Amino acid sequence: MARVVLVLPERQLEPLLRNYASALRARRWRGAIATIMLGACVAAAAWAAGVDIPKLVEGFGRFTSYFDRLLRLDSGLRVWNDAGEWLWGWKRWLRLLGDTVLIAYVGTCLGALGAFFLSFLAAENLDRPAPLRFLTRRFLEFCRTVPDLVFALVFVVAFGLGPVPGVLAIALHSLGALGKLFFEIVENIDNGPVAGVQATGATFPATVRFAVLPQVLAGFASYALLRFEINVRGAAVMGFVGAGGIGQDLIESIRKFYYADVSAILALIIATVFLIDVATGWLRRSLAATESAR
Numbered sequence: 001m002a003r004v005v006l007v008l009p010e011r012q013l014e015p016l017l018r019n020y021a022s023a024l025r026a027r028r029w030r031g032a033i034a035t036i037m038l039g040a041c042v043a044a045a046a047w048a049a050g051v052d053i054p055k056l057v058e059g060f061g062r063f064t065s066y067f068d069r070l071l072r073l074d075s076g077l078r079v080w081n082d083a084g085e086w087l088w089g090w091k092r093w094l095r096l097l098g099d100t101v102l103i104a105y106v107g108t109c110l111g112a113l114g115a116f117f118l119s120f121l122a123a124e125n126l127d128r129p130a131p132l133r134f135l136t137r138r139f140l141e142f143c144r145t146v147p148d149l150v151f152a153l154v155f156v157v158a159f160g161l162g163p164v165p166g167v168l169a170i171a172l173h174s175l176g177a178l179g180k181l182f183f184e185i186v187e188n189i190d191n192g193p194v195a196g197v198q199a200t201g202a203t204f205p206a207t208v209r210f211a212v213l214p215q216v217l218a219g220f221a222s223y224a225l226l227r228f229e230i231n232v233r234g235a236a237v238m239g240f241v242g243a244g245g246i247g248q249d250l251i252e253s254i255r256k257f258y259y260a261d262v263s264a265i266l267a268l269i270i271a272t273v274f275l276i277d278v279a280t281g282w283l284r285r286s287l288a289a290t291e292s293a294r
Helices: 010-048 053-070 090-122 130-145 148-159 163-187 191-199 204-241 247-255 259-293
Strands: none
Touching (some): 053 259, 090 163, 148 163, 148 204, 163 204, 191 204, 204 247, 204 259, 247 259
16 A cells, blocks of 8 residues: 655745754753752752761672671681581571461461451442541551551560561551552442442442452452562561561571571572562462453
């Protein structure tokens, strides 16, 4: 198929090119000004926060040397030259790592279960009483605003050392984070089925069961899996405050300057998180494919 190319006369083309060049220069100036303003805001924020740039640059060398020390055994060899000595405590560390994964798993399940029920009370499109919706949203905000490590400290004081404070801390923080994600999913559903079920005189639980759940379950499961990945990393830190898991051995090794043990524990944590990330990523993609095929 032949194409026709229209060529404007020079006297018509020249004003258009001038206008284009002028608009392009103005856009570049706006971009440059915005970049300068952003840099000034960052510099002002760093100055107000007391960030010492020269000290930061000076400490970078110590930072790299610390990581170099992590990869050396007490004998001076690199850790990969004597894996047996490097991973001398692998049985204990794997057991503690299993405890860490279980803490994250149980905490995620409890948090997701609470978020599941509260999300239907917080969603605006399900006609719940406004005061109930307001209180539910404020409670979810409280749960996700307080860091899980702070929750862990409080629960360690209340329940003592062990995995229970870690499970409860992760459950509460996950409840807040997943609750917001879940009720936003509910608010974005097709309201046609909801109106149809409500027209039959169905109760609120029946409306949720037959009109809402089929539209949101895949999204709920995907976000819960993503939260589990995050919680595995969080549970590894819970041990710093005595809330169980491998974090207790990690912080002890850091305090006693057992550099090789620190790197071995970190390597096991990274490998575990990587495997969980691959597995949950595959599950999320499968759920998304199933949902799109429906």
